[in-house]
Amino acid sequence: MSRTSEPGRTVSSRLMELLFSFAPDSPDLSLADLARRTGLPHSTARRLVLELVDAGALDQRPDGRFSVGLRLWQLGTLAPLTESLRTMAKPFMEDLYTALDQHVQLAVLEGQEAVILERLSAPHAVGLVSQVGGRLPLHCSGVGKVLLSHAGRQMIDDVLSRKLRRHTDNTVTDAQLLRRQLEESRRTGFALVRGELTDGADSIATRIMNHEGRVVAALSVVVRAGSVQPHGVLPSVITSGLGLSRRLGWRPGVPIRDSSGS
């Protein structure tokens, strides 16, 4: 059986904790790192890590550190709405980038965060923290607010019930205000977020619908505050979002629905 001496921690959960110890800021880890991050005894971590290497989920580098295996990358490409959505979004993102010469991002909801599926970077544009696979907070990023506003009542209540982390002086942390902003985003189809995540970076985001009208992703442009009028950028972001939605099968007249539930 997979139960261990620690109630609630199955071998599955331990293995997943080992795997999910890897992160964008720590793509390779030593055995000591892995034991520490998971709280597992060193010998247990060692045994499980070597089993993961055997299976191809992890690789061991010449310096002895471990990294995520290519086989796991391959498996990841099978997750629905990742590679296919990236491929379909590409021409829309490239044209938006060509027209505006600013960062363009595509993100989806995962748990209680926005995950970047794709981004096109303008080398000279404002500094960005996000990279493909990276996470953005739902409450203070452009894609986050769009995704959250269509994530359903339960999710919104959950997120707003927690203390919202302040990233800059502009971060909206008042639940009432944020709730109204989310309603507005549902009404208008976009969110305009000024310097709430990174000082000096404004985000103009819109929703992406699939053929059922479900909001499955968010598309945004991130600009240096003051470099452009956000409202000047907005029409192109909205039309790109509608274009990508049509590519996914959406048509005007198909009611726009939350990402989950009815």
Add this chain to the structure above:
Amino acid sequence: MSRTSEPGRTVSSRLMELLFSFAPDSPDLSLADLARRTGLPHSTARRLVLELVDAGALDQRPDGRFSVGLRLWQLGTLAPLTESLRTMAKPFMEDLYTALDQHVQLAVLEGQEAVILERLSAPHAVGLVSQVGGRLPLHCSGVGKVLLSHAGRQMIDDVLSRKLRRHTDNTVTDAQLLRRQLEESRRTGFALVRGELTDGADSIATRIMNHEGRVVAALSVVVRAGSVQPHGVLPSVITSGLGLSRRLGWRPGVPIRDSSGS
């Protein structure tokens, strides 16, 4: 402990077998599929699958079937030389595509296969079987022969010691001939493969080196047999490969080395 009643099958290996049951031709599976593919008793498969869903590695769809979770996609983006290599290769692949209007592929070695990291498809060009994350055989694809020729003596002996699968009438299955072709590929830096994987599809492939001179990937163009002179395509493929290698830090004069070992 993670040993089970079947010697040699740890819980880790069972979990990985469940995860690796998913494939490009079967991105979503039922519990019955998973039990059958892994040979696990239904109740065991059910327990482990639900643990994987809990951990975010798998998702359960409304129809009850399972698919790879976004969280696993995210983890996969951390595998070295996947997202970063795709991003760096993109302009080279796009320019090659613009110049030739043919399929362009980027592949890396994984186990004893070539895995497609990226591909740009010409909609009207010859039909292709490969997609991002898909696998190509080493012995009869363009990227495969380039990767195999630089995979080291041990790997070449392993692959050639097995019966080589015949995919078309042209597939080279003679180990001696293939060994000479691999030596030639190491000498010239490219491989030209005519209709050995798919009838009517020729592949012109070249190697990609990193800053240490190690061959880390292969870049190829796939054309309809007879549509172009492969030798007319070759110079652009080679220069694109050298350009991408320079982008990875390689310089002429850095000796080109096998992907592993000394």
